[in-house]
Amino acid sequence: MDNPEIGQPDETADVAVPVTLTVNGRRHDLMLDPRVTLLDALRNYLGFTGTKKGCDQGQCGACTVLVADRRIDSCLTLAVMNQDVPIVTIEGLGAPESLHPIQKAFIEHDGFQCGYCTSGQIMSAVALLEHEKPPASDTEIRERMSGNLCRCGAYPGIVEAIRCVRDAARNPVAGEAA
Ligand code: FES
Ligand code: FES
DSSP, rough: OOOOOTTTOOOSSSSOEEEEEETTTEEEEEETTTTHHHIIIIIIIIITSSSOSSSSSSSSSSTTTTTTTTEEEEESSBBGGGGSSSOOGGGGGEEEEEEEEOHHHHHTOOSSOOTTHHHHHHHHHHHHIISSOOOSSSHHHHHHHHSSSOOTTOOOHHHHHHHHHHHHHHHHHHHHOO
């Protein structure tokens, strides 16, 4: 169901239905085959290619986005099921000149190598630290990030980055001084 022409209506669809998605604060009206996943809608129809497709089966977390502040695998849900809710992708987090603190921390603590899993890791970390009960230990960080796989094995840096942002949020003055 991939459509190479970003933003074009899906003319191969047997039946296209109107779908409205609110992504990074902007509303997008689309005509989509109701079988199109949220991941494919974001990447192929709206051009949010920062969200990656890994397994396409809910097993790797590369496609993680926030829907109503909850992290979800966007390959496992249909676009049509995610209307009237705010969706946030990696493009909505920060800009190169003003990175989100978690993006900065991933850079500072070597939280990636090839980068393929990174947007999913970062979206998951944002949910973990900003919309869930923050993890109490490194073990808990690992456990609660276990839905996001990294084939490069950048796990030590990922855990360190998340721990540092958590600690800076608990003690902002120390965080600024560091
Ligand atoms: S691409 Fe969605 S979980 Fe792997
Ligand atoms: S940085 Fe390469 S897969 Fe995670």
